[in-house]
Amino acid sequence: MQHGARAITKREYPYATFFKHRDGAVHRAHHESLDVNAARFGGGKSMGSAPTHQTRQAAPSTPAAAPNAAGRPAPAASGASRWLGPLAGIAAGGLLASMFMGDGFNGLQLFDILIMGLIAFLIFRFIARRRQQQQPKMAAAGAPYQRESSQPAQNPIFGSSSPASAAPVINAPAWFNEERFLEAARGHFQSLQQHWDANEMDKIAEFVTPQMLQFLKKERADLGDGFQSTYIDNLQVQLDGVDDRADKTIATLTFSGVSKSSRFDQGEVFSESWNMERPQGDNQPWLVAGIRQNG
Numbered sequence: 001m002q003h004g005a006r007a008i009t010k011r012e013y014p015y016a017t018f019f020k021h022r023d024g025a026v027h028r029a030h031h032e033s034l035d036v037n038a039a040r041f042g043g044g045k046s047m048g049s050a051p052t053h054q055t056r057q058a059a060p061s062t063p064a065a066a067p068n069a070a071g072r073p074a075p076a077a078s079g080a081s082r083w084l085g086p087l088a089g090i091a092a093g094g095l096l097a098s099m100f101m102g103d104g105f106n107g108l109q110l111f112d113i114l115i116m117g118l119i120a121f122l123i124f125r126f127i128a129r130r131r132q133q134q135q136p137k138m139a140a141a142g143a144p145y146q147r148e149s150s151q152p153a154q155n156p157i158f159g160s161s162s163p164a165s166a167a168p169v170i171n172a173p174a175w176f177n178e179e180r181f182l183e184a185a186r187g188h189f190q191s192l193q194q195h196w197d198a199n200e201m202d203k204i205a206e207f208v209t210p211q212m213l214q215f216l217k218k219e220r221a222d223l224g225d226g227f228q229s230t231y232i233d234n235l236q237v238q239l240d241g242v243d244d245r246a247d248k249t250i251a252t253l254t255f256s257g258v259s260k261s262s263r264f265d266q267g268e269v270f271s272e273s274w275n276m277e278r279p280q281g282d283n284q285p286w287l288v289a290g291i292r293q294n295g
Helices: 029-039 084-100 110-142 178-197 210-221
Strands: 169-171 231-244 248-260 268-279 287-293
Touching (some): 029 248, 178 231, 178 248
Parallel strands (some): 169 231
């Protein structure tokens, strides 16, 4: 990720740089969150060209899902079902006793017909109940696996959160190496934050498109000309998509972490996606063309 004659490295701009607060200003507690967001590169705002890929947000922790039908314990038998077995046995025993100990072979009597009807009813109820219990298990076993949607993402409006759990769209050129790209992106993010703190807009210009630079200059001017200190903890980098086009290659990166104004602050959690562009050709740099806040 180099542009121009000189490359920016981590050694030249250590990430954890301490600066004194200008004019000895004391930040109030209710302004802390706003100040921390404003101190981030880009002022914690959406600007420039919107990323073209959806952001795969990290799924929040949720309570354990209820067990499915196959894993649930069988419901306790109702009062009526507990008596089905004994009643069937009594009815069958009565019918057999009637047949072998008396007039069972002298023609069916009314009592015999009633007992046989009761046995048939109990058998029917038993079979119907077994089928009802097996249907949920069969439905669960035969259900198809859910697949992630492969439809291309629509461009979201700046300022709105992107849908979660979107499948990444990877249409990368042959030379693209995802692991090296993510490693370089982390250094890219850190260098830009240090230049932003130091108000070094000439060095930021090496990393962004000309249109993006105009947005950044205006935003940084609102913070004043002095130095500021910003710390980013738990920085995570995620590739949301790559698209190789005729005139350029574009990619969407999502950065998340905790932004602090000092090492002792609780900080504010952030998540933002960067629209990266690289013109076609040899030795071309990746440039930031836009930033989208994810909520």
